[in-house]
Amino acid sequence: MEEGIIIKGIGGFYYVKVDDKIYECRARGVFRKKKITPLVGDKVKIRINEEDNSGYIEEIQKRKTELIRPPVANVNHAVIVFAVKKPDPNLWLLDRFLLLAESQDLDITICFNKIDLVDEKDTQEFINIYKKAGYRILTTSCKTGKGIDRLREILKDKITVFAGPSGVGKSTLLNNVQPNLQLKTGEVSQKTKRGRHTTRCAELLELNIGGWVVDTPGFSSLKIDYIEDDELGLYFREINDYSVDCKFTGCRHYKEPGCAVKEAVENEAISKLRYENYLKFLDELKKNRRY
Structure with a gap:
């Protein structure tokens, strides 16, 4: 055999x-x-x-990891791609992608693409949110070539899943990393400013530099109902870091007294936006348990 x-x-x-x-x-x-x-x-x-x-x-x-959507085994790295413009970044959706990747214990790179469409200083506010949370951040442009060499370095010898909404340039990025991949790319609908799906099924693509990538369909939603509400904080890096100082074990960082996470939000050590998204996910998980 x-x-x-x-x-x-x-x-x-x-x-x-x-x-x-x-x-x-x-x-x-x-x-x-x-x-x-x-x-x-x-x-x-x-x-x-x-x-x-x-x-x-x-x-x-035996599988080291198993993603449900897309159904792919043995991935150890996720590149989560969002455009800085066309379409505008939805940070609630980005946090949802991060939650999925964190719950699978994947190495994570956040890639902000189409950086040529904006003044880079206009992106610093939301880039800093994720830098402060401890994520590897990459800014790229397929038009200027910015960040493509760095992306190649990051992909080397890993099995990587590319994820993100449609229209953000995932296929175009991969074609720039390795032109012979010749992946079909889609345009962004002028009416909705959202991308049309171009990738139909998960496929493993071998890189000349070593490693593999999965070009996955662009997602509009991700189910998180397999996550327990008392585990949610583990998958927000900065919340997990501060939670050790909470007064109560098992603190959900919502209405509990003596919560170090809420204090960190008030002191701007944790992004208010990230914390609000955490609370939205917590509410969603609680409602799921109720039904």
């Missing part, structure tokens, strides 16, 4: 890369019986039929 990685899955067929060859494979029935679905990113063992370069997946190695 040969070891490889699933780079694409369509209609029950899985395309497995072994060294420099790609084999069209089906999964053995045993996986269906066990209710296991092979995922893009899975490291697998396959039995190959050399006559037609087809194969069967015989074994799926």
